[in-house]
Amino acid sequence: MKLGVVADDFTGASDIALTLSEAGMPTKQFVGVPETTIADRSEAGVVSLKTRTVAVDDAVQQSLAACDWLLAQGCSQIVFKICSTFDSTDDGNIGPVTAALAKRLGERSVIVCPAFPENGRMVFQGHLFVGDRLLNESGMQNHPLTPMKDPDIRRVLARQTSWQIAHVPHQTVSRGAAAIASHIETASDRMVVIDAIDYGDLIAIGAAAKGRRLVTGGSGIALGLPQNFGFTPQSQEWAGAGGKAVVLSGSCSVATRGQVERYRQVAPSREIKIEDVVEKRLSLQELVEWTVKQDVAPLIYSSADPSSVKASQEAFGKEVSSEAIETLFANLAAALSNTGVERIVVAGGETSGAVVSGVAATTLEVGPRIAAGVPALKVGGRPLALALKSGNFGGPDFFEKALSVLETGA
Template identity: 40%
Template sequence: MPGSPPSPSPAAATPIGTIADDVTGATDVAVALRRRGLRTALFFGTPGPGTEPPPGCDALVIALKTRTVPRADAVARSLEALEWLRAHGARQIYFKYCSTFDSTAEGNIGPVLDALADALAAPLVAMTPSSPEHGRTQYHGYLFVGDVLLAESAMRHHPLTPMTDSYLPRVLESQSAHRAGVVPLAQVRGGGLGRRLAELAGQGVRYAFVDALEDADLAVAGRELAGAPLVAGAAGLAGGLAAALGRSAALGRAAALGRAAPDLDEPDLDEPDLDEPVPGGAAAVLAGSCSARTLEQVEAMIAAGRPAYRLDALTEQDPAVLAADALAWYDSLGGRAPGAGAPLVYSSLEPEALRRVQEALGGDRSAAVLESALGRIARGLVERGVTRLVSAGGETSGAVVAALGVPGGLIGAEAARGVPWIRTASGLSLLLKSGNFGDRDLLLTASHQPGPARRTGP
């Protein structure tokens, strides 16, 4: 368990440090923090000894790949990230999980939260997966995806983390050693959030799910929780926290520079930088997510006539061979590969086809083969001059950044809400998309010849 790091100097203190359980979730939360005025650095994996964050950061985000790994590994990696963040001045820790609360009966949300709460001596942890801009809302502790309950959505059939229960306290209690409760919407909107949290803590409840239907509810929660040692949730609540922290950070910078306090009520910090140019260069798309939205996006690319190559794990189980064949196909495209004709390599499958693969190979084995192949393909594409990689799916994106050895990058313009370009020190630009994010044409437009950045919707 992390020890107590030396106290940072005031200049080195960072208001918030975030631990995300997958790569695309990390980009989503990083851009939510950035939108609210926090200078944010994103790292893929916990930085090694001697690695320092860029100067002047208000927020540090560490992207892990712990959503579906063995529970002990998820806990160990999360505690390692916590230790690094605390050593670099993080005064508040945010544990970022998916807005659909992706997990299994064993975890890993509960075990990681238990470990982080113990390490930080947090008696009560408030949280919510609500993210209204993405159609995720919580009411009386039940999670909705659009207009339906979580367990009635497409998430019920997710290949790795099928969600068959919509009542979040019950889901978390099945994974944790502690009790969970709810802060009803009426108390959030009626000024009783703090009282309700104190009441739950007095009853021995450790985790409190805060109802939220609108961004205004998340802003209320963010103001109330700005001083809590540990908070958890999706990017929505992180944005609420950042709204409170961003004001303090901006005022502090102005004071340090001897400038007048900025008028923080004027800028619309919810808007991404639409005028910031997207990166240029040859592009390619890698898709591994089997979510309904990614399947639509893959279909849109194929329907538009983009070159497309499907990885078939039933035909070949050696990831090196799968990757070599895909790269040979890419080489055969010649001049069609760069620019407007950016190609697609995908392993995304419809539910019935996915079931057949998993029955034949096993879920873990099929996922490992395809993720390894996609990582190798990403490395081969970069060696061939691709400078823009678009990746669809959290597990796929984790495999891509691991294969490329990318340590992190700066958050750039958003191609869709919560889907920013990440500019790395090597000149490579990455767009890492959660399976459910973006409109039907996101993969198509993000990999097109560059033009002005445009938001295409959640």
């Protein structure tokens, strides 16, 4: 392998795996850190972790273990893949993990750029925008686990790490890769937040990153990296899965709630309430039986509005509520895959991590694009296809489209 990615959640991992694959770099996604060396022809490896909201020390140790494994596979550059909305808290985990990886790799300045313009995430004057709104006005300020209330990425990082924070403004980025690289070279011992508002900016940043040991960013940061290793875009083939299907949604984002409401109009649905899960009023077996008897792929969702989620968290505790829902989705995915369900569409980063763990996947083959940042995936060695969607990704008809692509590739 030449390029390694340490991803802090499962949807982010598949997001950047799609970016690299579409750019012509053979890519494989791994679930957790593999225990052994992989004899594989892939040129890029993406290690999927679930470290976005765990304790800082745990996130650092898991990320270092992933980095060490990727280095052992021959990788010369590591990307720390974070969410394009910079999901984190003032304690971390983006700053501490970046600092630890930089120390391990001997890197004294690190590019930081969460921009993903295709999905409306842009960085300008060090501030992160979602569409035409600042991050803290985009709905992300209500995220149940990582409420983002400050759009200035420089300030967010400064609260997370002792490293100095530098900035490359768009005026410099617009002059191209050489200007960006020159600016970075003057920023020793700093994390360097770089503005990016369109595709061309990310290609230039990718070129400026050539030879650097570590880059931190969203999937957009990977757009220009494969060409540094001599790769160009290639066509893909996909053998889909045509069996039973289900849609599982645990995201509370505005986009996902809209997708849920649309899909409920055309398919059977069941809402999962946190109090019913915590108080053990749900029957897993009954849910499985209900799912498999449906003629249309049903929707099982826990995608309440932020006020309802907050009320449940106050009643039962944030950690208890989150763990209960994730455990349910993990157990449900495991049971459904064992009954012959071959297509699972998942909305939400934490939910995706639970589902992947539930079906005991170890590797994921990257297939065609469903939506920006969301590929079709095939669980290695099994007739099970997945779509793992970050909460805010995809259009209103995402669920219908994902089911079709998982089946036919188009």
